[in-house]
Amino acid sequence: FAKTCASVEKLCVLYLCVTQGGHAGLSSYELERLENIRQNQAFLSSINLFQTAIEKGVTVRKSLRLQSLTLPPKPGERQLYRLVKPPGPLLMKPVNMEDEAKLPSQLLELFSELDLKEYCSALKNMTKTENRVAKVLKKRLVTAAFHPCTSSLLMATGNTLGNVALWKLDSDWGNDGVLRFEPHALAVACIAFSRAHPTHLLSLSRDGSLRCMDVQKAVFDDVYDSEEQLRTFDFLSHDCTSLVVGHFNGKVAIVDRRTPGNSHESIHSLKYTHSLLCVSVHPLQKQYFAVAENKYVNIYDSRYLKKKKKSKTVSRLHGYSLSIHSAYFSPRTGNRVLTSCNDGYIRIYDTSAVTKKAPLLTSIKHKMQTASYKIKVSAVWDPKREDCFVVGSTPKPHSVKVFHESGKLLHSFVDRDNVTSELYVTALHPTRNALLGGNGSGQLHVFSD
Structure with missing residues (x-):
């Protein structure tokens, strides 16, 4: 980016020399090109593109305790809720069967x-x-x-x-x-x-x-x-x-x-x-x-x-x-x-x-x-x-x-x-x-x- 800006500045100087000292043998195309460069340079200058950005330094952290300052209050803890079944044994009731229905008699036999x-x-x-x-x-x-x-x-x-x-x-x-x-x-x-x-x-x-x-x-x-x-x-x-x-x-x-x-x-x-x-x-x-x-x-x-x-x-x-x-x-x-x-x-x-x-x-x-x-x-x-x-x-x-x-x-x-x-x-x-x-x-x- 710096090299580009330097090239633009050289072209601008050349343009000023031309405008002040005559055409110096430049063709109409070259003159038009220089005019475009000047306009671009003016636009870039208007938005402060060529100014160096300000570098942010590292923020120095200081202990509130060492500064004898009161600690800020802790943010309120969020209450987390989760769905749970009641503790203790739960009856084996299939949800896809009637309430009074019993487990199949063959179930235990197959398991054993x-x-x-x-x-x-x-x-x-x-x-x-x-x-x-x-x-x-x-x-x-x-x-x-x-x-x-x-x-x-x-x-x-x-x-x-x-x-x-x-x-x-x-x-x-x-x-x-x-x-x-x-x-x-x-x-x-x-x-x-x-x-x-x-x-x-x-x-x-x-x-x-x-x-x-x-x-x-x-x-x-x-x-x-x-x-x-x-x-x-x-x-x-x-x-x-x-x-x-x-x-x-x-x-x-x-x-x-x-x-x-x-x-x-x-x-x-x-x-x-x-x-x-x-x-x-x-x-x-x-x-x-x-x-x-x-x-x-x-x-x-x-x-x-x-x-x-x-x-x-x-x-x-x-x-x-x-x-x-x-x-x-x-x-x-x-x-x-x-x-x-x-x-x-x-x-x-x-x-x-x-x-x-x-x-x-x-x-x-x-x-x-x-x-x-x-x-x-x-x-x-x-x-x-x-x-x-x-x-x-x-x-x-x-x-x-x-x-x-x-x-x-x-x-x-x-x-x-x-x-x-x-x-x-x-x-x-x-x-x-x-x-x-x-x-x-x-x-x-x-x-x-």
């Missing part, structure tokens, strides 16, 4: 199909060999459980004499890899490993005692003693320090292991005074527990139990004509309750919402009674799943059956050569593919991969 195929494949790989059976105790086994360790299969069981045994598969402990103890005077009715303290094994007996085998201290600690017969217990807190203990006469005791002594924090009467056969605590909402009370299955809230009056139920499972000997919340969510009744049916209820009357989902015909009227067969959940359970089968050939919550039979564990009596005590490992079954002669049989 692949998962069930893998599960069934794992069940088929679980077999039994000669070294997977042991005479762990004398007399009839009543209860059994797997320790959660995965490096080896470690099992605990209790019998009608008040004995407790530990059996580690493929070990040389004691006789046949079994360690036997005598912590109780009467039958061991319930046994469970502490999920928070894996060195603790709790056992409850009908002699009125609840003890804790502490392997680290090598003692059976006295947790709770009662003059009444005890029937069952479950952990009422995630750290397994609080327990709900069921008395045979229909009462429940709240026991806190952190409190010195071996008494209860409180004892409560339930709605019915019938014998109490089973207690199961909700896995997530620990304030709720289900109770099998003779011909009734009720759900209570431990926060509202009465000491002098009969406690009110928050939900009831209907449909029984004979006594129920077990009722268990599903292990992961508590959205189902699995019951076993003397009327020959296994029932599954929907407890995803705590309502006055829990809806019945499935009924499965299954023989619950054995050759002895004292022995009851109970269905128990697979702790690895939310929708499958196992139960001993009394008709020959004796077996343990695995069912889906829909009522579909998934697998049967059979060993015609070694299993010659009913395996009415059953349990599954919490993480490994392993199943145990106990019989009336004190034997444990193990199926594993």
Whole structure:
């Protein structure tokens, strides 16, 4: 641009020389050209094109604080609003169906199909060999459980004499890899490993005692003693320090292991005074527990139990004509309750919402009674799943059956050569593919991969 302006100035000087000194031999075309240049120069000068632009310097910013000046007020913050759904679970209601319409029954089956195929494949790989059976105790086994360790299969069981045994598969402990103890005077009715303290094994007996085998201290600690017969217990807190203990006469005791002594924090009467056969605590909402009370299955809230009056139920499972000997919340969510009744049916209820009357989902015909009227067969959940359970089968050939919550039979564990009596005590490992079954002669049989 500067070069252009200089050229224009030279031409203007030349024009002035021509106009002042004559044509100097220029043609009419050149004179016309010079006139045009002069007019352009006059126009450019009129708009100040040849003036140099003023350069703006960098603005010096000074701190208001250093100048002792008051800060200006902050601009008002804009309130941002967004549309959200209400918190908590939302019902699956298709917007393109009528309000009362239910989800298609095949929907859950399709969602679970692949998962069930893998599960069934794992069940088929679980077999039994000669070294997977042991005479762990004398007399009839009543209860059994797997320790959660995965490096080896470690099992605990209790019998009608008040004995407790530990059996580690493929070990040389004691006789046949079994360690036997005598912590109780009467039958061991319930046994469970502490999920928070894996060195603790709790056992409850009908002699009125609840003890804790502490392997680290090598003692059976006295947790709770009662003059009444005890029937069952479950952990009422995630750290397994609080327990709900069921008395045979229909009462429940709240026991806190952190409190010195071996008494209860409180004892409560339930709605019915019938014998109490089973207690199961909700896995997530620990304030709720289900109770099998003779011909009734009720759900209570431990926060509202009465000491002098009969406690009110928050939900009831209907449909029984004979006594129920077990009722268990599903292990992961508590959205189902699995019951076993003397009327020959296994029932599954929907407890995803705590309502006055829990809806019945499935009924499965299954023989619950054995050759002895004292022995009851109970269905128990697979702790690895939310929708499958196992139960001993009394008709020959004796077996343990695995069912889906829909009522579909998934697998049967059979060993015609070694299993010659009913395996009415059953349990599954919490993480490994392993199943145990106990019989009336004190034997444990193990199926594993």
